[in-house]
Structure formats: C-alpha cells, structure tokens
Amino acid sequence: MQDIQWNEHIETLKRALSGNGALLVALDKNERANPMTIGWAQVGIVWGRPTLTVLVRRSRYTYSCLLETPDFTVNVPAEGTLSEELLYCGTKSGRDRDKVDACGLTLKQAQRVQTPIIAECAIHYECRIILRKQLSRADFSAPDVLDEYYQDDDHHTIVIGEIVAAYRT
Numbered sequence: 124m125q126d127i128q129w130n131e132h133i134e135t136l137k138r139a140l141s142g143n144g145a146l147l148v149a150l151d152k153n154e155r156a157n158p159m160t161i162g163w164a165q166v167g168i169v170w171g172r173p174t175l176t177v178l179v180r181r182s183r184y185t186y187s188c189l190l191e192t193p194d195f196t197v198n199v200p201a202e203g204t205l206s207e208e209l210l211y212c213g214t215k216s217g218r219d220r221d222k223v224d225a226c227g228l229t230l231k232q233a234q235r236v237q238t239p240i241i242a243e244c245a246i247h248y249e250c251r252i253i254l255r256k257q258l259s260r261a262d263f264s265a266p267d268v269l270d271e272y273y274q275d276d277d278h279h280t281i282v283i284g285e286i287v288a289a290y291r292t
C-alpha cells in the first residue's frame with residue numbers, strides 16, 4: 124500500500140471512468156457494502172479540500188445508501204481488469220442481492236472511513252461526504268441535456284466527498 128496525492132493518478136481514474144468504469148462502494152443501513160459501477164466523477168479542490176464528486180441517479184440502491192452513510196470509497200481497477208465485475212455491478216442492483224459475494228470481490232477495511240475498499244482494485248479514494256444535492260428539472264439551463272438524460276425524471280444526486288485518504292495497493 125502506497126499513499127498517493129489526490130491528483131496523482133487522475134489520468135488512470137479518467138481512463139477507467141471513460142472505459143469500463145470504477146467501483147463506488149457505499150454501506151447500506153445494515154452496513155452491507157454495495158459496489159456500483161460509475162462512469163461519472165470529478166476530482167478537484169472545493170472548500171480548500173481535495174474532493175471527489177459522484178453523480179448517482181435516484182433509482183439506484185446506492186442512492187439510498189448515500190443518503191444515510193457518512194462516507195464512501197471509490198476503487199479503480201488496474202487497466203483492463205475486472206471487466207466482468209464492472210459489468211455486473213453496473214447492471215445489477217444491490218437491492219436484491221449481495222454483489223460483493225456474487226462477484227467474488229474482497230472487502231478490506233479502509234484507513235479513515237467506515238466504508239471498506241475493494242481489495243482487487245489498484246487505486247482507492249476514501250471520501251467523507253460533505254454535500255448531497257438532489258437535482259431536479261428546474262436546475263437545468265440546457266434543455267438538450269435534460270432531454271438526453273432525464274426523459275424519465277430520474278435525476279442524479281450530486282454527492283461531494285472530501286478525499287481523506289488516497290493510495291494504491
């Protein structure tokens with residue numbers, strides 16, 4: 124395990140996000156870890172802190188987890204690995220199954236947050252939730268984006284987490 128700067132492996136994260144995705148893990152109310160594949164995320168400085176922002180639609184089980192849990196982790200697979208697992212966690216819901224078990228993934232205790240990391244991934248971000256903001260139709264000033272992404276009104280919630288630990292394993 125080697126600590127990294129919050130912005131050190133941004134290119135790897137970006138390649139994962141625009142490829143098969145990365146794994147966002149959140150604890151549900153029974154403290155079961157639920158991994159969900161994400162393709163959208165932003166890393167930067169907000170409020171003078173390194174932050175990782177994720178966008179999660181209201182229909183996801185992960186959405187209900189993020190409403191209650193104080194933190195989450197984002198786990199980036201080494202390039203070209205875990206493609207089956209990413210597909211599974213990006214198409215099946217943790218509402219009615221344990222995706223960690225189903226995929227044979229290994230949870231490992233995080234350093235600074237309650238939510239565990241996924242041991243099979245190469246880069247890990249531990250995030251303390253600072254803000255949750257539910258989007259609605261009225262928030263958009265670009266009708267083309269609304270039409271393209273929100274025909275069904277399944278708007279994203281923006282969740283901004285402070286990166287409290289980042290490392291590679």
Ligand SMILES: Cc1cc2nc3c(=O)[nH]c(=O)nc-3n(C[C@H](O)[C@H](O)[C@H](O)COP(=O)(O)O)c2cc1C
Binds near residue numbers: 183
């Ligand atoms: C490559 C990929 C990227 C995805 N990115 C996102 C995302 O950024 N936000 C989101 O809400 N759903 C995203 N999804 C869809 C969720 O991963 C999917 O609906 C998942 O089954 C939800 O799991 P859950 O119900 O256990 O939370 C993505 C799916 C894939 C395959």
